[in-house]
Amino acid sequence: MTSVLGKDPRCSIARSLEVLGEKWTLLVVREAFRGRTRFSEFADALGIARDVLSSRLATLVEFGVLERRAYRAEGSRERAEYVLTASGRELVPVLAALNAWGDAYRATEWGPATVYADAQTGEPVSLRFVTESGRILDLDEVTAHPGPAFRNT
C-alpha cells in the first residue's frame, strides 16, 4: 500500500487519488472502457512511454481496478491482458464527471467527445445529484459536509 496523499487517510477522495491520481492513469482506464486489453494497444492508443504505462498498469492491478490475465493467441507466446474488474467498471461516474467538465470548460470546436446515454432508449443522460427519495438537485442546492470518519474523532 502506498502512503496516503495529503496526510489524511480518512478522506476517500485522497484514497481514490492514490490509485487514480497520477498523470495518465485515468486515460489508461478510459482506454480499458474502450475495449483495449493488451499492453501494445494501450501504448498505441495513448502514445505513452512504456515504462510509465507499465507502472500505471501495475498500480491499477495492485488496487484491483484491472485484472491481469494470461492470454495466448493460437501459435504465439503467452501475453498478458488487462480487463476492468467490477470496481473498475464503477469508475464510469469519475470519467463522466471529467468529461462533462471538459465539455463545459475546455470546449473545442469539435463538440462533445463522449455522450452517455440510456442503453435501452439512446436518450442522453447526465450526472446529477439525486436524493434518496429521487429528487434531482442542481449543483448549487448541494453541500458537502464531514461524514462519520471526521465526526468520530
Added chain:
Amino acid sequence: MTSVLGKDPRCSIARSLEVLGEKWTLLVVREAFRGRTRFSEFADALGIARDVLSSRLATLVEFGVLERRAYRAEGSRERAEYVLTASGRELVPVLAALNAWGDAYRATEWGPATVYADAQTGEPVSLRFVTESGRILDLDEVTAHPGPAFRNT
C-alpha cells in the same frame, strides 16, 4: 497551453486531465472547497512540497480553476490568495465521484469521509445518471458512445 495527453485533443476527459490529472491537483481543489485560500494553508493541510504546490496552483490559475487575488491583512505585506472560480466550483461532481468510489472500493473502518446533502433539507444525495426527462438510471443501464467530435471525422 500544454500538449494534450493521449494524442487526442477531441477527448474532453483528456482535456480535463491536462488541468487536473497530475498528482496532488485535485487535493488542492478539495482544499479550496474546504475554504483554504493561502499558500501556507494549502501547504499545511496537504503536507505537499512547496515547489509542487506552486506548480499545481499555477496550473489551476492558468486554466481558470482558481483565481489569484492580491490580499493584504492590516499591517502586513501583500499576499496572494487563491479562490475557486465558477468553473472551479463546477468540479464538485468530479470530487463527489472520486469520494463515492473511495467509499465503496477503498473503504476504511472510519466510514464515509464526506457526505453530500441537500443544502435545504440535509437529505443525503448521490451522483446518478439522469435522462433529460428525469428518469434515474443505474450504472449498468448507461452506455458511452462517441459524440459529435468523433462522428464528424
